[in-house]
Amino acid sequence: xxxxxxxxxxxxxxxxxxxxxxxxxxxxxxxxxxxxxxxxxxxxxxxxxxxxxxxxxxxxxxxxxxxxxxxxxxxxxxxxxxxxxxxxxxxxxxxxxxxxxxxxxxxxxxxxxxxxxxxxxxxxxxxxxxxxxxxxxxxxxxxxxxxxxxxxxxxxxxxxxxxxxxxxxxxxxxxxxxxxxxxxxxxxxxxxxxxxxxxxxxxxxxxxxxxxxxxxxxxxxxxxxxxxxxxxxxxxxxxxxxxxxxxxxxxxxxxxxxxxxxxxxxxxxxxxxxxxxxxxxxxxxxxxxxxxxxxxxxxxxxxxxxxxxxxxxxxxxxxxxxxxxxxxxxxxxxxxxxxxxxxxxxxxxxxxxxxxxxxxxxxxxxxxxxxxxxxxxxxxxxxxxxxxxxxxxxxxxxxxxxxxxxxxxxxxxxxxxxxxxxxxxxxxxxxxxxxxxxx
Amino acid sequence: xxxxxxxxxxxxxxxxxxxxxxxxxxxxxxxxxxxxxxxxxxxxxxxxxxxxxxxxxxxxxxxxxxxxxxxxxxxxxxxxxxxxxxxxxxxxxxxxxxxxxxxxxxxxxxxxxxxxxxxxxxxxxxxxxxxxxxxxxxxxxxxxxxxxxxxxxxxxxxxxxxxxxxxxxxxxxxxxxxxxxxxxxxxxxxxxxxxxxxxxxxxxxxxxxxxxxxxxxxxxxxxxxxxxxxxxxxxxxxxxxxxxxxxxxxxxxxxxxxxxx
Numbered sequence: 081x082x083x084x085x086x087x088x089x090x091x092x093x094x095x096x097x098x099x100x101x102x103x104x105x106x107x108x109x110x111x112x113x114x115x116x117x118x119x120x121x122x123x124x125x126x127x128x129x130x131x132x133x134x135x136x137x138x139x140x141x142x143x144x145x146x147x148x149x150x151x152x153x154x155x156x157x158x159x160x161x162x163x164x165x166x167x168x169x170x171x172x173x174x175x176x177x178x179x180x181x182x183x184x185x186x187x188x189x190x191x192x193x194x195x196x197x198x199x200x201x202x203x204x205x206x207x208x209x210x211x212x213x214x215x216x217x218x219x220x221x222x223x224x225x226x227x228x229x230x231x232x233x234x235x236x237x238x239x240x241x242x243x244x245x246x247x248x249x250x251x252x253x254x255x256x257x258x259x260x261x262x263x264x265x266x267x268x269x270x271x272x273x274x275x276x277x278x279x280x281x282x283x284x285x286x287x288x289x290x291x292x293x294x295x296x297x298x299x300x301x302x303x304x305x306x307x308x309x310x311x312x313x314x315x316x317x318x319x320x321x322x323x324x325x326x327x328x329x330x331x332x333x334x335x336x337x338x339x340x341x342x343x344x345x346x347x348x349x350x351x352x353x354x355x356x357x358x359x360x361x362x363x364x365x366x367x368x369x370x371x372x373x374x375x376x377x378x379x380x381x382x383x384x385x386x387x388x389x390x391x392x393x394x395x396x397x398x399x400x401x402x403x404x405x406x407x408x409x410x411x412x413x414x415x416x417x418x419x420x421x422x423x424x425x426x427x428x429x430x431x432x433x434x435x436x437x438x439x440x441x442x443x444x445x446x447x448x449x450x451x452x453x454x455x456x457x458x459x460x461x462x463x464x465x466x467x468x469x470x471x472x473x474x475x476x477x478x479x480x481x482x483x484x485x486x487x488x489x490x491x492x493x494x495x496x497x498x499x500x501x502x503x504x505x506x507x508x509x510x511x512x513x514x515x516x517x518x519x
Numbered sequence: 520x521x522x523x524x525x526x527x528x529x530x531x532x533x534x535x536x537x538x539x540x541x542x543x544x545x546x547x548x549x550x551x552x553x554x555x556x557x558x559x560x561x562x563x564x565x566x567x568x569x570x571x572x573x574x575x576x577x578x579x580x581x582x583x584x585x586x587x588x589x590x591x592x593x594x595x596x597x598x599x600x601x602x603x604x605x606x607x608x609x610x611x612x613x614x615x616x617x618x619x620x621x622x623x624x625x626x627x628x629x630x631x632x633x634x635x636x637x638x639x640x641x642x643x644x645x646x647x648x649x650x651x652x653x654x655x656x657x658x659x660x661x662x663x664x665x666x667x668x669x670x671x672x673x674x675x676x677x678x679x680x681x682x683x684x685x686x687x688x689x690x691x692x693x694x695x696x697x698x699x700x701x702x703x704x705x706x707x708x709x710x711x712x713x714x715x716x717x718x719x720x721x722x723x724x725x726x727x728x729x730x731x732x733x734x735x736x737x738x739x740x741x742x743x744x745x746x747x748x749x750x751x752x753x754x755x756x757x758x759x760x761x762x763x764x765x766x767x768x769x770x771x772x773x774x775x776x777x778x779x780x
Contacts, residue, residue: 334621402722456711457671478588491716503578513574
């Protein structure tokens with residue numbers, strides 16, 4: 081009874097607290113500009129099935145993909161056991177699903193155990209990789225400090241989860257023989273039926289009860305802790321990746337977002353439409369984005385979906401030739417700045433997001449040198465396993481620089497002038513069809 | 520070559536065309552890219568394709584201006600082009616520049632210009648498949664080892680990987696792929712208006728990185744499909760002092776070579 085009350089209070093509190101944090105994430109994402117995500121729902125669902133659930137894009141590098149998949153598959157199927165844990169926790173029953181499901185129960189728990197077994201090895205390999213092997217994409221400047229610790233904490237958390245399962249199932253197998261009245265028969269479990277006796281054989285019934293309860297509580301408390309850790313961690317991708325893939329833009333990759341306000345202005349200049357149709361306001365509008373509130377909400381969702389894996393940066397031609405640009409850093413900067421803006425807005429409740437001013441902008445995080453290095457080759461877009469597009473915000477910031485601030489690389493000015501005046505990127509004296517008259 | 524039809528003349532004569540050849544700034548003005556333009560025109564003439572160019576009425580598609588962030592300049596040049604194209608009732612466009620290809624195909628529709636746009640490698644593949652274009656047994660590259668560079672704007676961004684490779688297959692050359700190819704192809708460094716500015720500070724130029732990969736294949740030539748890649752690859756090969764050993768060609772030039780005995 082005490083355990084039940086304790087469970088209901090702790091789990092209820094943790095769930096409420098997590099829900100509040102997730103609502104805050106949603107609020108932060110909605111600081112972005114509205115963008116209607118168009119396109120076929122069937123196509124989106126197919127993307128979610130293949131790319132989010134099936135992790136199709138992870139398999140460009142199949143070794144980490146397989147290990148990641150092992151951890152992920154174990155995580156997915158463990159949710160079934162989690163249901164039982166919640167049921168038992170609230171009702172005070174013990175393995176309430178076992179008698180009801182019979183052989184199927186044995187099958188499900190065994191599957192969980194086998195996958196957990198693989199996940200354990202994958203987690204160890206990942207830990208070794210992060211601490212000893214250190215592939216280049218885990219050690220770049222933006223990964224120093226918290227991001228690196230975050231990655232290790234997640235893996236340690238996974239080990240704790242696994243330890244909990246091993247204790248509760250291992251001790252349970254032995255207790256079923258000693259006290260069948262209280263410990264329903266689970267059938268022969270794939271791992272615990274041999275690992276349990278190996279680890280806990282010879283312990284007294286009293287000790288086994290303690291081990292089983294310890295494992296059970298350890299597991300569920302870690303799950304609840306994880307849930308509340310997600311919103312401040314890259315691990316948030318386990319929730320947001322699904323949304324991010326679902327809302328990924330279905331338009332052609334090569335199409336930059338059109339700017340109708342500028343198009344209409346130019347059309348009215350050319351006399352193609354009446355000036356009144358070009359709805360230019362009296363005040364000078366701001367073009368492009370100088371801060372996160374000027375970026376699409378989708379880009380902010382992408383920033384919170386980012387897992388900091390660095391596959392984008394690893395493929396970026398600018399980055400791998402030593403330039404300052406790192407697509408991953410761009411996404412991390414957007415997330416950090418969004419956090420900062422959201423925190424500032426929370427303090428000054430009355431301010432609308434667009435009017436928020438703390439004297440800073442996204443340009444305090446991202447240097448022009450980074451923006452100017454992008455070749456728009458979309459290697460980063462291709463590389464991202466969760467369909468993030470780092471090029472989009474880079475181009476939005478470039479637009480702000482050029483259109484609103486009239487800044488940007490001086491080298492570009494002759495090209496702009498020449499396109500505007502001669503209709504060609506180079507100012508050439510020859511006519512455009514000159515090549516037809518020479519051999 | 521004085522036998523390149525100009526759209527204004529064709530329209531004045533009240534005739535129709537099969538396809539408009541969009542030449543682009545590089546193809547019109549860059550000495551190296553002009554050779555590709557002439558080669559492609561020569562093929563079109565040889566096959567008897569009913570085509571035309573806009574000539575003086577063609578203007579930059581606006582790709583570099585837009586990617587640099589200058590939407591005003593992009594809109595000005597793009598809307599001008601769309602006026603011209605729609606004025607002639609153009610339906611189908613072929614171009615040898617992947618940047619023009621991408622902008623015409625994917626960006627002009629939102630501005631009021633929708634056309635069936637193909638890249639010259641796709642047209643060449645189609646002409647070979649339908650038997651309109653016959654390749655001869657000769658050719659300077661038979662049996663030679665050639666590598667192929669996927670431009671970002673044709674490959675990764677528009678998913679055209681097969682047409683250029685089908686052409687290489689038809690050429691009887693030994694195609695060796697680079698380490699990074701197709702969707703993982705490495706940029707030449709010119710896109711996103713980089714062509715028109717100095718590099719940002721770094722360790723090496725992107726084209727050097729790419730040319731190192733070209734050299735690793737041991738190929739005697741690298742085939743490209745983009746005038747900017749052509750420049751970047753050639754500069755990179757020259758910087759390595761390998762301009763005698765490794766030639767840089769556009770696929771149209773290789774096809775034209777193979778059409779002659």
